[in-house]
Amino acid sequence: MEKTVYSLCFMCSVRCPIQVTVKDGQVTFIQGNPKVPGIEGSLCPRGAAGIALLYDAQRLQSPMIRTGERGSGSWRKASWDEALDYIAEKLRAILKKHGGQSVALIERANLATHVSKAFLKAIGSPNYFSHDALCKGSVNTACRSLFGYTDAQMGIDYKNTRHIVLYGRNLFEAIAVKEVNQMIEALGAGAKMTCIDPRVSITATKAHRYWMIRPGTDLALNYALIHVILKERLYDAAYVERWVLGLNELQDFVQPYTPEWAEQETGIPAAEIVTLAREVSREKPAVIFHYGYRGAHHTNEIYLRRSILILNVLMGSVEAKGGLFFKKGPGEVGRKPARKLTDQKFPAVKAPRIDKVGTPDFPLPDPEHGVPQVLPQAILSEDPYPLKALFAFRMDPLMSMPDTNLTKKALQKLDLVVACDINWSDIAWWSDVVLPESVFLERTDCVQQANGQKPQMFLRRRAVPPRYDTRDWAVIVKQLAERIGAGDFFPYQDTEELVRWQLEGTGFTLEDFDKTGFVAYTDKQILWDRLGGLKLKTPSQKIEFTSSLLENAGFPSFPPYEPVPAYEGNRFRLITGRAALHTHVSTQNNPYLHELLPENELWIHARRAAALGVKDGALVTVASRVGSGQIRARVTEHIHPDCVFLLHGFGHEAAFAARACGRGVSDALLEENLTDRVGGSPALHDTTVTVQPV
Numbered sequence: 232m233e234k235t236v237y238s239l240c241f242m243c244s245v246r247c248p249i250q251v252t253v254k255d256g257q258v259t260f261i262q263g264n265p266k267v268p269g270i271e272g273s274l275c276p277r278g279a280a281g282i283a284l285l286y287d288a289q290r291l292q293s294p295m296i297r298t299g300e301r302g303s304g305s306w307r308k309a310s311w312d313e314a315l316d317y318i319a320e321k322l323r324a325i326l327k328k329h330g331g332q333s334v335a336l337i338e339r340a341n342l343a344t345h346v347s348k349a350f351l352k353a354i355g356s357p358n359y360f361s362h363d364a365l366c367k368g369s370v371n372t373a374c375r376s377l378f379g380y381t382d383a384q385m386g387i388d389y390k391n392t393r394h395i396v397l398y399g400r401n402l403f404e405a406i407a408v409k410e411v412n413q414m415i416e417a418l419g420a421g422a423k424m425t426c427i428d429p430r431v432s433i434t435a436t437k438a439h440r441y442w443m444i445r446p447g448t449d450l451a452l453n454y455a456l457i458h459v460i461l462k463e464r465l466y467d468a469a470y471v472e473r474w475v476l477g478l479n480e481l482q483d484f485v486q487p488y489t490p491e492w493a494e495q496e497t498g499i500p501a502a503e504i505v506t507l508a509r510e511v512s513r514e515k516p517a518v519i520f521h522y523g524y525r526g527a528h529h530t531n532e533i534y535l536r537r538s539i540l541i542l543n544v545l546m547g548s549v550e551a552k553g554g555l556f557f558k559k560g561p562g563e564v565g566r567k568p569a570r571k572l573t574d575q576k577f578p579a580v581k582a583p584r585i586d587k588v589g590t591p592d593f594p595l596p597d598p599e600h601g602v603p604q605v606l607p608q609a610i611l612s613e614d615p616y617p618l619k620a621l622f623a624f625r626m627d628p629l630m631s632m633p634d635t636n637l638t639k640k641a642l643q644k645l646d647l648v649v650a651c652d653i654n655w656s657d658i659a660w661w662s663d664v665v666l667p668e669s670v671f672l673e674r675t676d677c678v679q680q681a682n683g684q685k686p687q688m689f690l691r692r693r694a695v696p697p698r699y700d701t702r703d704w705a706v707i708v709k710q711l712a713e714r715i716g717a718g719d720f721f722p723y724q725d726t727e728e729l730v731r732w733q734l735e736g737t738g739f740t741l742e743d744f745d746k747t748g749f750v751a752y753t754d755k756q757i758l759w760d761r762l763g764g765l766k767l768k769t770p771s772q773k774i775e776f777t778s779s780l781l782e783n784a785g786f787p788s789f790p791p792y793e794p795v796p797a798y799e800g801n802r803f804r805l806i807t808g809r810a811a812l813h814t815h816v817s818t819q820n821n822p823y824l825h826e827l828l829p830e831n832e833l834w835i836h837a838r839r840a841a842a843l844g845v846k847d848g849a850l851v852t853v854a855s856r857v858g859s860g861q862i863r864a865r866v867t868e869h870i871h872p873d874c875v876f877l878l879h880g881f882g883h884e885a886a887f888a889a890r891a892c893g894r895g896v897s898d899a900l901l902e903e904n905l906t907d908r909v910g911g912s913p914a915l916h917d918t919t920v921t922v923q924p925v
Contacts, residue, residue, distance in 0.1 A: 239748075302660060354715070358586075371910075512546065648661065669702060690749070
């Protein structure tokens with residue numbers, strides 16, 4: 232017997248709509264949902280490897296309780312009742328002695344995030360952290376500083392753009408299928424793409440213009456581009472006059488930052504900088520200066536992201552066809568979104584966040600996500616109070632946060648560490664209890680509220696029953712909450728009942744998703760009037776070049792540029808990124824994907840390698856102030872001489888993930904724990920490493 236199930240992939244965080252074929256109880260084929268425009272059957276390699284994840288004998292199969300030291304790999308199998316009772320007993324004691332603020336939860340944001348947040352609210356903890364903050368906390372703050380909206384409330388019209396400028400955004404390897412398809416369509420229709428990156432990525436090979444910029448100098452380039460655009464009046468004058476606050480201040484500020492000055496800093500010829508400014512201005516407003524996804528490179532990251540957004544505004548491309556737009560929700564057509572558990576009334580949480588976000592010490596990062604990389608120092612210092620328990624859901628702080636050794640030290644100070652995951656992640660390996668979640672093909676999930684130019688909802692539906700003794704996160708949280716007296720905040724028995732509760736008041740039912748996997752609030756594209764209809768959320772109701780958010784907190788809107796030093800001898804700036812075949816730290820043990828890309832290499836420029844005696848394919852030692860490892864060198868001309876590069880997500884320690892264990896080096900092991908104190912992101916590209924042959 233064969234059936235078709237419309238669902239959502241979860242091999243990465245994009246959640247592409249998929250069509251799953253099930254025959255005699257087995258998943259036999261996965262493809263992109265052919266009924267969704269922009270997807271139309273397309274699927275990336277990670278999505279195709281979902282079948283391998285489902286049937287992988289090395290995935291987590293039952294609850295496990297640690298029997299030896301943390302990180303020793305000593306475990307025993309447990310029943311769900313035993314595991315949840317064990318956690319509840321420990322948690323009750325912690326709450327009684329230290330209060331709700333002594334518990335933190337860190338996760339990769341997902342469809343059940345409102346369940347996680349509701350659990351923390353129920354126990355009185357303010358300490359929710361998401362991976363989003365590690366990836367794009369400063370992008371979030373930059374967007375709020377200009378528009379009052381977060382980056383998650385903004386979208387990009389790839390399909391209709393005439394010129395896109397990418398700053399290290401490796402669009403064709405960090406695959407979001409719909410975005411890639413739309414970008415290919417735009418390029419086919421004559422759009423231009425400029426790629427600015429110290430390394431020749433796959434995306435760079437598709438660009439009309441590629442600049443191998445000196446690492447760390449993107450802000451200098453943007454100051455020069457703004458200088459040219461303002462000097463030659465290449466901007467959209469009517470749009471800027473109507474909507475912008477602080478144009479004169481910006482114009483005065485960029486006077487010294489000429490293309491000739493920027494050439495000395497970036498290595499990009501002044502004449503080419505001028506040419507790009509003139510070229511994009513001819514296509515305005517259908518222009519995209521891509522503000523990035525991972526905006527976590529430097530300690531001044533927010534100002535780089537602000538400069539990119541300012542360039543978009545000067546082109547008049549915000550809320551324009553082929554530019555950027557603010558995502559529209561069902562309220563735009565008089566409808567209601569799906570309910571969330573966090574909509575309920577909870578007891579007031581009085582304690583400040585342990586990372587001090589929202590206080591004078593750390594005023595601007597978004598408290599909805601926090602600043603996770605601050606967590607290890609806060610645990611160790613017990614400032615502003617002791618943290619005693621950590622829950623990690625589908626997110627691995629050991630491999631995702633800078634300075635793995637510091638994070639391990641902090642974990643040793645906790646009374647309780649619980650990991651819920653699908654695979655044996657490194658944080659699972661270092662936990663006290665491991666709870667196995669059902670994979671995305673084995674569960675129905677919470678509603679995806681997909682706001683955009685046409686607000687919609689999507690639903691992940693179970694294709695097959697769980698293969699092992701696994702459960703849905705929403706069910707796990709409810710069962711734990713019941714054990715500590717907080718079950719009333721979770722009014723459901725299973726996830727399907729939770730979905731029905733979410734849909735109350737929306738005008739849709741669970742069965743409405745059966746035919747296509749999604750429902751739409753409207754069939755009309757919603758775009759606000761650029762001349763009179765922008766609904767900005769800043770105090771001035773303007774686009775704030777001079778930002779009240781920044782300046783009221785004591786930070787400048789336009790900081791002077793600080794020169795970036797050169798790297799010589801065996802010293803390099805470390806940069807990191809990703810490939811199309813893997814998702815962050817979660818797929819390296821997948822049977823299909825591991826076979827295609829089993830470990831990472833260290834990219835190093837041929838001239839610098841020759842000076843050090845490093846041969847292509849040979850082992851080298853790469854070391855920073857906080858960690859070191861051995862990795863094979865990839866000697867190439869396709870990287871700037873000042874830096875070395877390695878793929879993120881390798882160097883796993885969990886021995887039960889046998890394929891990935893010990894393969895390559897983790898970038899988190901090498902990276903110093905540095906932070907953009909204004910925007911909130913970690914500075915993942917501000918670590919200096921040394922390289923030498925083994």
